[in-house]
Amino acid sequence: MILALEIERLADCSGTQLPRTTIDALKNLHPSDIAEALETSGCSPSQLVEILFQIGNHKSCDAFAQLDIETQQACLEATHAQTMLRFVENMEPDDRVDLLKAVDEDVREAIMPLIAQAERNDIRRLWNYAEGTAGAAMTTEYAVLPQHVTVAEALEQMRLQAPNKETIYTIHITDSQRRLLGILSLRDLIMSKPRITLDAIMQTRVISVPHDMAEEDVAAVIAKYDLLAVPVVDGDNRLLGIITVDDVIDIMEAENTEDFQRISAVVPFDEGYFKRPLPQLFWSRFLWLAVLLFTSLLSTTIMEMNSAVIHQMVALAFFIPMVTGTCGNAGTQSATMVVRALALGEVGPGDFLRVFRRELFMGLALGMTLGLMAYFRVYLQDQNMLLGWTVGVALLATLLTANLTGALMPLVLKKLRLDPALTAGPFIATVIDAVGISLYFQIAMLLMNVMK
């Protein structure tokens, strides 16, 4: 309620200072809510920066960190580097690198020299990890201790480290070369006797991830082992950073959005629904639709090639939408189930044969029951046994093909290191349509010869 009111007032701000009461109301909100209010306010980037300054020190920095990267970028590009410094310095290291990668080069060059040396080194370290890998998603602000300190000393150290670390609930124990020896939860630390040294109580079987692991696989690791954070290491088991569970939730949401977009043939994009500018959205959608339009003309061509058969029995054309529609649906069903099972790690490319057997059986069962239903619908209404057989048999054959293709293609794509979600999309469906129509006519001609 209060939020909605604030947004309305903010939307009215045209250049002038905001009233004191609005700023006070904003100050009382959670940083995530301030960010949401600012983003929906319709204010210009320089106005947003102005409002952040009025909100004041720490909360405004946290609110800035919660803004979308596009809004952050606009703010940075609209204001002097010196003004934005404190907001950028307060960001989490991984988000800061993403932002600096996104802004114009001259903006980046203006702000980089102002950033403190230590942070600047940190930025350079993170800069080179490829987008979408563990290295690019990790933060370097983790809690770390050597192995020979006592529990009492460790607690004192955590008191000191806490303000600058993303989490102190997982403590990393490394040697002088930064190699990861073990981890310890703050919970275990608190429960241990003060004089014990950490090497006696740390967990040495550490679940860690390599820096080049795909971020969605990192998410799967955190989900599987119910972790609050997972350490990221290099080839020598040296600790590079950590990925925390809140980042994993964001990764999962982005990954799911991308899968949904792929399934529905939208070229994936990151912005929210209303954020994506219309011209770009048009292209994201148009490109795929145009490709699919041409693919679907395959069906037209096949029908043109068979126009003699259609002239002989026009009713054949009437049942094409039913055959292709039903088989497309069956293919989408099996594809989506396998794509999802792959994403959750329940099925791997090695399960090819098991999936094949399962879907062969399922395709036969569905094809025969649905084919029988279609046969009776055609035969009873049109009294045309030839047409009934054609429709029924074509439905069985096409459904079997569609079901197997839908289930097995994601496994093939996974093996080729492509995104399996591409298959669940309409491209395969359109190709299967053409295959189905082609089968349909061949079966029709075969049966015409046999039955006449």
Place this chain on the structure above:
Amino acid sequence: MILALEIERLADCSGTQLPRTTIDALKNLHPSDIAEALETSGCSPSQLVEILFQIGNHKSCDAFAQLDIETQQACLEATHAQTMLRFVENMEPDDRVDLLKAVDEDVREAIMPLIAQAERNDIRRLWNYAEGTAGAAMTTEYAVLPQHVTVAEALEQMRLQAPNKETIYTIHITDSQRRLLGILSLRDLIMSKPRITLDAIMQTRVISVPHDMAEEDVAAVIAKYDLLAVPVVDGDNRLLGIITVDDVIDIMEAENTEDFQRISAVVPFDEGYFKRPLPQLFWSRFLWLAVLLFTSLLSTTIMEMNSAVIHQMVALAFFIPMVTGTCGNAGTQSATMVVRALALGEVGPGDFLRVFRRELFMGLALGMTLGLMAYFRVYLQDQNMLLGWTVGVALLATLLTANLTGALMPLVLKKLRLDPALTAGPFIATVIDAVGISLYFQIAMLLMNVMK
């Protein structure tokens, strides 16, 4: 690697004891990995219980807690209640209630009297929350303190509470009526001076959720505010339990799986891909396919009604798959985007007009460009201007309809408190097919009259 070996050896176990080395190898695994090994082993439920006993005390209990609920249920139903008691007592309260709800009534009645009084009361408390609500997903093992204790006393208390609580990283401060006064992170507790009392440092603006909130909305709250746990309260702000971030990840995964299933017209089910028994899977798929088969016969009926027009120009039939296919794809695009935006909270039912304007414009732009492409394809290849106009105009009109229906139906369903993902599915697509074919013939007849 080691895991795969274990599984193979486990799969061979036919009634006899497992070799010592296998058990030792299992003992060295993480409980999640033990559970995974057991589930893929193909052993019978009573064999699984046997293996768990050989693994021994605490780790076997944690491994049991990580098994799928179906496997847990099978173990419980295959063994004496007394044997299973320690496994059941060790489970998290919310999972335990889910399991007890799933098992046969006589199994439940055998085990309930054996469970300790306190736990039994807890089970009764949780029993009545409706599935899918915050109340059913919460755990009652949270850390709680009164407001007047000092930081030093609180740390000592946490040391004592830690072994029995799901998390001690969020500490809840309540009054004598269990009303939630504030929360405090263990991090802040550690950083505070020992003599201060908690009421001076606790956060009093607490983000909490009501017990009847849908679990996916709880997940959205945790994701938005980057929380490790969120308190669940009743109407009087009394603390009932907490929901932790690892449960939220499971909720998100289940929710996304359900959305994918809805989109691909599979009646939603919980089990993994290989876990779902074939007969049930058949029905999950067959029911929807049969409904869609009959819906798609609408298209057949419309074509039958227009068979006179088709006889006049058979080529009309050839372009139907292209028109319906392209429009179906456009409708799926807009539906999926809006469903996803609804799930992420970017769009609400109140945005009806904004979405309408956006998709009206987008539908016109896509319809005109794609319609023009189709027109040229038909005109250049078939030299038939009437057919070209029919296909082009029908594509524009149907695409506009499909795009708007796809985008607006999810908003309507959300308003009606139904799952918006239902729309992105093929049911709407099949209906739009019929509408498209109907429009196609009307436009064809109109143009035939005009152009002849």
